[in-house]
Amino acid sequence: MTIVKCLVWDLDNTLWRGTVLEDDEVVLTDEIREVITTLDDRGILQAVASKNDHDLAWERLERLGVAEYFVLARIGWGPKSQSVREIATELNFAPTTIAFIDDQPAERAEVAFHLPEVRCYPAEQAATLLSLPEFSPPVSTVDSRRRRLMYQAGFARDQAREAYSGPDEDFLRSLDLSMTIAPAGEEELSRVEELTLRTSQMNATGVHYSDADLRACFTDPAHEVLVVTMGDRFGPHGAVGIILLEKKPSTWHLKLLATSCRVVSFGAGATILNWLTDQGARAGAHLVADFRRTDRNRMMEIAYRFAGFADSDCPCVSEVAGASAAGVERLHLEPSARPAPTTLTLTAADIAPVTVSAAG
Template sequence: MELKMAKGKKNSKRIKCVVWDLDNTIWNGILLEDKNVTLRNGITDIIKTLDSRGILQSIASRNDYNSAMEKLKEFKLDEYFIYPQINWNSKSTSVLTIANLINIGTDTLAFIDDQQFEREEVSFSIPEVLCIDAIDLSGLIDMPEMIPRFLTDDSKNRRIMYMSDIKRNLIEEKFDGPQEKFLESLEMELTIAPVEEGDLERAEELTVRTHQLNTTGYTYSYEELKSFSSSDRYKLFIMGLNDKYGTYGKIGLILMEYDDDVWIIKLLLMSCRVMSRGVGTVVLNYIMKMAKDKGVKLRAEFVPTDKNRMMYVTYKFAGFREVEENDSLVVFENSLERIQGIPNYIKLKVNI
């Protein structure tokens, strides 16, 4: 099968997080007026189904925080919601706060509320958010935006991994010392290995879901990625990250093109959850060292989007300079004269 390397596809919309109202949405009634509110029929199954698909969930509700969380705990649903915003702010403010805390684009959020005013307020302030009327939720889990193409181990455990991230972030906030010392305390282990058959579904999921730390913004199908993984000219690698608090899962991809005298990084992407862990710099310096040892030039392709500025900075910080620009495609090259060693705060295991 011919390899499609020219352009790939731009990310298609998938919902990453559903933000729920509470009163007359998750439960029947208004909690401040009646403490004996009851769950809506079928709501627990909907929440658990979304969770099993790797779709995160949160709360944007005007309510008393302690009372609302106590009621969610009574219904055994509290564990399903990360960063719940239960306060007296506008719903749009709460939705934006959730997006910022999770570090995802607002165009990957859905907001569910029974009040037309609240939905319109969010739509006006954040038009890219998918707003859904809570009156009829019977078709929610059948919406195309709510159905991932694959269910991988990472997607099934996504909420648990985010909860571990919350724990890490709280510990980091209280840590007294330089950033590198905190990273060292995590005891991180980064793995880089060729993509195998069992990794392909997660590899496609990464290209679909990853916007910010993606050097091109392109997505690739399962079939295209399988072609790359079995090619002599192209090599596809997947990254995993663990620390003493648990696993981050499979967090990144590297797509390389090999010619006799030049290597090209066609794609480098990483989950936004590892943005502050220095993974990009570690990976680039390892590739740089390999290229220098092989005596080849190292180039990298970059396509600017409205979200991936951080990856441009990552390339520049690693010593890449622009040597060519064709339409929106920027080609970088590295002189391989300034290669950093692997930092003490991370252990690198490579099978390349």
């Protein structure tokens, strides 16, 4: 069963009782309010597709105190299928992950005809959605509970970028970007497992580490499972990277580095590698990084090469425990201290805590 990632609500006689253009007041029941807030806690985004006067309908949502829960709203007089399609496109979600709820059979039929992969529900079912498996993700993480905030921040960030007329680096500085690298906690492990599963372009090995694999490393004192999070003046980016490191006195084995593709343009990968190189230099340890070429991770190879990782016959490469898996290269770097990033403030609360301030 594919989990729903976004529920698109009709308004009149679906989200609320009553019709905006005909009734002085509309009523949002406690049951529906609980559905809205609980779906939000579960990390399921919500949007609106309504045939209505936009300003009037949105004013009602604000007055009822639920407008903030909807990441997108298509309120007008066009076909509902077009509204749902636009919402899916803007969120970059497949139609199979979208659900639509409406009190009118004709509207549900119109959406189902044009978007057969979208799951459609009658309004009478709204109060029972929370009990359905497709609305019940197996785990709840820090990021899932703030997913709406991350998407809303992303939309605001994109609008600011479109309006900005200066150089890209100046725009990045204006964001007040911050990155934190810290040991994974119990709650973060499920999120970083998801990162290894979903990230292909910026995954150094293309390998998926299961929750059990990560927990085994998490409890092994020779390993560090580090989570990379980011934020800026618009809000959180959430967990955007994972570092899996096995430490020996003179060699650090970087078994996995994966970052979300959405933070590539912010220089996240280079910042992580510069920080790791600096930490290795401070510890007097060589770095050995696993890398497997895939059809999609060319960008990660470039990041490693720019950071100075290369093929090497240094004895520390052969000292790394275990033979490399099929297709995995082991790249080597004898690190030296690296300069601070120019567009990121980095806080690293792990092997050797250090704070790097962005250049002015």
